[in-house]
Amino acid sequence: MKLTYKHAIGAVVLLFGAAAPWLISGYELSLLGRFLALSILAMGIMLTWGEAGILSLGQGVFFGLGGYALAMHLKLEGLNLANGDMPDFMVWSGVSALPRLWYPFANGFFSLACVVIVPGAFAAMFSWLVFRRRVGGVYFALITQALALAFSTLVISQQAYTGGFNGLTDFSTLFGWDITSLGAARVIYWITLVLVVLAYMFLSWLLSSRFGVMLRATRDGENRVRFLGHDPVPYKVVAFSIAGTLAGIGGALFTLHSGVVSPALVGVVPSIEMVVWVAVGGRNILWGAIAGTLLVNFAKDQISSALPSLWLYGLGALFVLAVSFLPTGIAGLFQPDTAAERVVRRMLTRTKVRTAE
Amino acid sequence: MNATPAPILMMEHVTVDFDGFKALTDVSLSLSPCALRVLIGPNGAGKSTLCDTIIGRVRPSSGKITFKDEVITDLAEQEIVRRGICRKFQTPGVLPTLSVMENLLVSARKNRSFFRTFTTKVPAEERESAESILEKIGLTDRRDVIAADLAHGEKQWLEIGMVVATDADLLLLDEPTAGMGPQDTQRTAELILSLLGRHAVLVIDHDMSFVEALNGYVTVLHQGQILKEGSVAEIRADPEVTAVYLGRSDDDDAAAA
Numbered sequence: 001m002k003l004t005y006k007h008a009i010g011a012v013v014l015l016f017g018a019a020a021p022w023l024i025s026g027y028e029l030s031l032l033g034r035f036l037a038l039s040i041l042a043m044g045i046m047l048t049w050g051e052a053g054i055l056s057l058g059q060g061v062f063f064g065l066g067g068y069a070l071a072m073h074l075k076l077e078g079l080n081l082a083n084g085d086m087p088d089f090m091v092w093s094g095v096s097a098l099p100r101l102w103y104p105f106a107n108g109f110f111s112l113a114c115v116v117i118v119p120g121a122f123a124a125m126f127s128w129l130v131f132r133r134r135v136g137g138v139y140f141a142l143i144t145q146a147l148a149l150a151f152s153t154l155v156i157s158q159q160a161y162t163g164g165f166n167g168l169t170d171f172s173t174l175f176g177w178d179i180t181s182l183g184a185a186r187v188i189y190w191i192t193l194v195l196v197v198l199a200y201m202f203l204s205w206l207l208s209s210r211f212g213v214m215l216r217a218t219r220d221g222e223n224r225v226r227f228l229g230h231d232p233v234p235y236k237v238v239a240f241s242i243a244g245t246l247a248g249i250g251g252a253l254f255t256l257h258s259g260v261v262s263p264a265l266v267g268v269v270p271s272i273e274m275v276v277w278v279a280v281g282g283r284n285i286l287w288g289a290i291a292g293t294l295l296v297n298f299a300k301d302q303i304s305s306a307l308p309s310l311w312l313y314g315l316g317a318l319f320v321l322a323v324s325f326l327p328t329g330i331a332g333l334f335q336p337d338t339a340a341e342r343v344v345r346r347m348l349t350r351t352k353v354r355t356a357e
Numbered sequence: 358m359n360a361t362p363a364p365i366l367m368m369e370h371v372t373v374d375f376d377g378f379k380a381l382t383d384v385s386l387s388l389s390p391c392a393l394r395v396l397i398g399p400n401g402a403g404k405s406t407l408c409d410t411i412i413g414r415v416r417p418s419s420g421k422i423t424f425k426d427e428v429i430t431d432l433a434e435q436e437i438v439r440r441g442i443c444r445k446f447q448t449p450g451v452l453p454t455l456s457v458m459e460n461l462l463v464s465a466r467k468n469r470s471f472f473r474t475f476t477t478k479v480p481a482e483e484r485e486s487a488e489s490i491l492e493k494i495g496l497t498d499r500r501d502v503i504a505a506d507l508a509h510g511e512k513q514w515l516e517i518g519m520v521v522a523t524d525a526d527l528l529l530l531d532e533p534t535a536g537m538g539p540q541d542t543q544r545t546a547e548l549i550l551s552l553l554g555r556h557a558v559l560v561i562d563h564d565m566s567f568v569e570a571l572n573g574y575v576t577v578l579h580q581g582q583i584l585k586e587g588s589v590a591e592i593r594a595d596p597e598v599t600a601v602y603l604g605r606s607d608d609d610d611a612a613a614a
């Protein structure tokens with residue numbers, strides 16, 4: 001592999017990233033860690049939206065599945081289940097015995113496996129059912145939005161099993177390791193950083209593979225691809241499933257950082273926010289998804305602490321501005337290939353590229 | 358004389374109905390392997406619809422289509438293509454954000470299973486075939502240009518290249534010279550003639566000088582029905598064809614321009 005200035009920039013950014021615990025305050029570190037966790041999810045959106053042309057307004061669901069899968073274990077760890085112990089919120093809701101669904105989550109490894117497998121498998125199943133019927137574009141976006149609404153409503157309504165509106169919180173240990181200490185915060189931060197790098201490397205490879213080319217081909221002209229003898233469905237399903245898995249991993253890490261998972265993070269509005277991060281950062285460039293996530297979330301932290309009511313307007317304005325003036329996002333400004341940008345812009349102004357007349 | 362070879366494609370009594378409007382009425386057509394067939398007819402005659410029906414984009418309300426002794430009328434589009442039919446669309450159907458080479462490589466994939474795509478390696482055989490097609494369509498020095506940036510004529514050639522790259526036994530070319538000047542049209546005719554040893558080709562076109570350059574067996578379609586079949590000379594001489602089509606072709610071309 002040839003080393004270029006890009007590798008040099010990457011190395012410097014990584015170095016600062018790794019040294020961040022000594023460079024910034026504990027509060028800032030906890031924000032950075034959370035936002036990096038979110039950026040794993042954002043890279044998944046880049047894959048599906050940017051490269052495959054599949055807009056999902058329901059990534060919060062997969063984020064939530066990952067977050068809850070881990071949080072359920074965190075709530076159970078240290079309890080003596082044989083003794084009839086139950087998580088605090090269940091006791092308050094008057095549940096008589098631990099629900100059967102919860103039992104396997106007493107095992108930390110089972111729980112970690114679920115973080116990866118459940119969102120990915122659910123995303124694969126869901127998208128297969130939809131794409132197989134050739135539903136796409138705006139309709140797919142609407143269906144995913146409905147999914148996000150249904151999921152958050154379900155979680156809120158099942159107070160006794162999910163902690164309802166308050167979600168799951170008040171964790172203490174993971175595999176016997178105290179996750180509330182300052183030292184643990186650093187380790188969790190580094191784990192997050194490593195996973196961001198791994199996700200980045202995996203996706204870079206994937207997008208440069210023939211799979212990546214097929215994915216872009218499908219985005220450009222799903223029918224043309226079909227009339228070249230390829231079935232576009234598996235490419236879209238695999239991409240969506242990978243995005244779901246990444247969202248789940250992001251959700252679990254975010255839960256570790258913030259110490260809480262709740263419906264407020266998985267519904268319609270957060271799912272739309274996730275798309276905005278990628279729109280702002282750049283949906284066709286992998287690092288753009290990370291940059292956009294960090295940028296928008298730090299801005300949100302600043303704005304919403306100063307003027308909480310303003311944030312949603314700001315978010316909307318940001319989305320409109322990014323989509324109309326910067327279709328390839330901030331990262332696009334650094335991309336010398338203006339031809340690709342022009343095409344993406346053209347695609348944005350039409351709901352569907354008609355390559356097959 | 359040898360017996361005529363078994364047809365590669367047979368359409369039998371195919372009718373296509375668009376909510377009451379019959380775009381094709383009882384059309385029967387058979388194409389021989391490795392041979393050229395030219396399909397002409399005025400605007401709206403149903404030429405593109407005929408291709409759409411073969412390729413599975415439009416489903417006939419009655420009739421049967423057989424390809425290499427297999428009924429393909431109800432197969433999924435990609436399955437029909439995998440049997441060995443590929444089509445060029447009337448409006449160039451290239452993949453706009455992919456480079457010229459990528460467009461050809463997507464088309465040239467021998468094994469179309471998605472499992473095989475988790476690699477950055479392109480099999481040598483596919484790369485070579487793409488390279489040779491690239492040269493044939495004269496886009497060698499444009500290989501890394503994204504398809505959206507090609508001139509209209511280049512897009513037409515790229516799409517012909519893509520169709521050829523699939524190595525299908527039957528190629529359906531819908532107006533491959535639309536928007537081309539006389540010189541490019543001539544080159545396209547040569548390109549198509551060079552394909553005949555290996556592929557059967559069905560060409561749709563309006564341009565009579567192009568049809569004459571191809572000099573293949575001609576089928577004339579009019580209002581969804583086959584009006585006449587014969588050599589270019591026979592078609593030229595036919596009074597009925599002249600009445601519905603040839604006499605007006607100059608006006609049509611002027612209107613289309």
Ligand SMILES: Nc1ncnc2c1ncn2[C@@H]1O[C@H](COP(=O)(O)OP(=O)(O)OP(=O)(O)O)[C@@H](O)[C@H]1O
Pocket residue numbers: 375378380398399400401402403404405406407447
């Ligand atoms: N999807 C459709 N729904 C309804 N009518 C259609 C559809 N597709 C084509 N038609 C009609 O069927 C007729 C035949 O159209 P077709 O495109 O096959 O003509 P053509 O011979 O290819 O014409 P041209 O030379 O203009 O390309 C036209 O009258 C057209 O309006």
Ligand SMILES: [Mg+2]
Pocket residue numbers: 404405406447531
């Ligand atoms: Mg037509």
